[in-house]
Amino acid sequence: MLGKYFKHQLLEKIAASAGTxxxxxxxxxxxxxxxxxKKAFRSLDPLxxxxxxxxxxxxxxxxxxxxxxxADVVSGGELYRALRAGFAPDKIIFSGVGKTxxxxxxxxxxxxLLINAESFEEVLELERAAARLKKPAPFSLxxxxxxxxxxxxxxxxxxxxxKFGVPFTEAExxxxxxxxxxxxxxxxxxxxxxxxxxxxxxxxxxxxRLAAFLLKLASRGVNLNYADVGGGWGVxxxxxxxxxxxxxxxxxxxxxxxxxxxxxxxxxxxAAPSGALLTSVLYRKRGGRKNFLIVDAxxxxxxxxxLYGARHPVALVGTGGGEKNVYDIVGPVxxxxxxxxxxxxxxEPAGGRLLVVYSAGAYGFSxxxxxxxxxxxxxxxxxxxxxxxxxRRRENYKDLVALEVL
Ligand code: LLP
Numbered sequence: 001m002l003g004k005y006f007k008h009q010l011l012e013k014i015a016a017s018a019g020t021x022x023x024x025x026x027x028x029x030x031x032x033x034x035x036x037x038k039k040a041f042r043s044l045d046p047l048x049x050x051x052x053x054x055x056x057x058x059x060x061x062x063x064x065x066x067x068x069x070x071a072d073v074v075s076g077g078e079l080y081r082a083l084r085a086g087f088a089p090d091k092i093i094f095s096g097v098g099k100t101x102x103x104x105x106x107x108x109x110x111x112x113l114l115i116n117a118e119s120f121e122e123v124l125e126l127e128r129a130a131a132r133l134k135k136p137a138p139f140s141l142x143x144x145x146x147x148x149x150x151x152x153x154x155x156x157x158x159x160x161x162x163k164f165g166v167p168f169t170e171a172e173x174x175x176x177x178x179x180x181x182x183x184x185x186x187x188x189x190x191x192x193x194x195x196x197x198x199x200x201x202x203x204x205x206x207x208x209r210l211a212a213f214l215l216k217l218a219s220r221g222v223n224l225n226y227a228d229v230g231g232g233w234g235v236x237x238x239x240x241x242x243x244x245x246x247x248x249x250x251x252x253x254x255x256x257x258x259x260x261x262x263x264x265x266x267x268x269x270x271a272a273p274s275g276a277l278l279t280s281v282l283y284r285k286r287g288g289r290k291n292f293l294i295v296d297a298x299x300x301x302x303x304x305x306x307l308y309g310a311r312h313p314v315a316l317v318g319t320g321g322g323e324k325n326v327y328d329i330v331g332p333v334x335x336x337x338x339x340x341x342x343x344x345x346x347x348e349p350a351g352g353r354l355l356v357v358y359s360a361g362a363y364g365f366s367x368x369x370x371x372x373x374x375x376x377x378x379x380x381x382x383x384x385x386x387x388x389x390x391x392r393r394r395e396n397y398k399d400l401v402a403l404e405v406l
Pocket of ligand 1: 051053054072095096155192194195196230231232233265266267268269304308362363367
């Protein structure tokens with residue numbers, strides 16, 4: 001389904017020039033997903049904060065910033081990248097369960113919209129940072145609404161056994177404390193129940209609980225401006241994002257008439273369909289029980305299949321190939337968990353042939369590493385029907401050791 005956006009001729013050109021493995025992103029697809037969000041949510045007019053953890057490439061972030069989106073960052077490093085890519089500081093929010101004092105100061109000094117705090121102790125740290133900087137700290141609390149999003153357990157975040165957020169009872173105490181502090185400005189409340197959520201029902205449940213809590217808080221004299229509903233719509237590997245109107249309706253329904261600005265932090269749904277990983281076949285091998293295609297990309301480039309059992313569609317670039325067969329597509333890393341796809345049916349490609357792995361635009365490069373001392377892949381951006389440019393050069397051996405001292 002995504003193949004139409006990644007024309008084989010262009011992929012061949014990119015691979016010939018940039019080498020493989022290379023991540024290839026499509027600017028038109030990235031912008032299309034953003035447009036779909038704006039359309040579905042138009043009556044709510046929320047602030048979209050692109051979740052940079054999905055893909056923090058400067059070129060993609062600059063596209064999001066150009067569309068008027070804000071950014072959701074989860075580290076000082078992401079904040080640095082966000083500012084560099086041109087996101088307006090007053091549209092940046094800072095999430096994450098363990099921000100350091102230095103990161104809190106950096107965020108305050110940069111004048112970002114708000115900090116999503118996740119514990120009483122963090123709020124106290126923020127208060128001290130604000131006092132040092134003599135700058136009041138606008139913050140939102142991440143509240144754990146105890147809702148099951150029915151997703152992979154590693155990316156489920158809204159149950160009470162999760163490390164994220166605080167329960168409603170604790171939140172109330174924190175807001176009452178903050179209301180009396182001269183350095184803290186409680187401006188919002190947030191929840192994030194998980195990633196890869198394909199149903200609006202858990203959002204409706206969480207938003208309803210948050211809305212009821214905010215009414216209670218208002219009755220105690222604390223009135224907030226922002227309600228943040230966390231990450232975006234799930235998106236199936238191999239597909240574009242499904243229409244997020246149901247998500248908009250669930251959120252809009254819960255906060256109707258509350259006079260709050262809604263914040264949404266989509267990452268995957270914008271970035272995943274926009275990116276593909278191009279890799280070359282190195283060798284073919286018939287194992288005792290399986291056929292293997294050994295390729296030049298590995299789990300250090302794309303860890304999602306190994307970590308979450310994600311099934312990314314793979315296709316042979318160009319026509320031809322031998323007999324159809326069932327293959328495991330594996331990389332050169334010394335681990336049996338190093339596979340990009342298992343049991344896929346393909347026409348047998350000769351060595352040197354290109355394979356394309358779809359839906360790799362989110363949590364692909366951003367989760368990549370140099371494991372096995374493999375330099376990280378290059379990144380390229382398709383800008384038009386036959387135009388593209390390199391947006392990150394391939395790392396080399398010198399990059400691997402550049403920071404080391406012998
Ligand atoms: N906001 C917060 C506070 C988050 O923790 C996340 C994702 C998002 C927004 C963005 O959610 P999205 O729109 O992308 O669903 N590495 C995993 C996904 C981890 C998601 C973590 N949090 C994967 O590859 O599936």
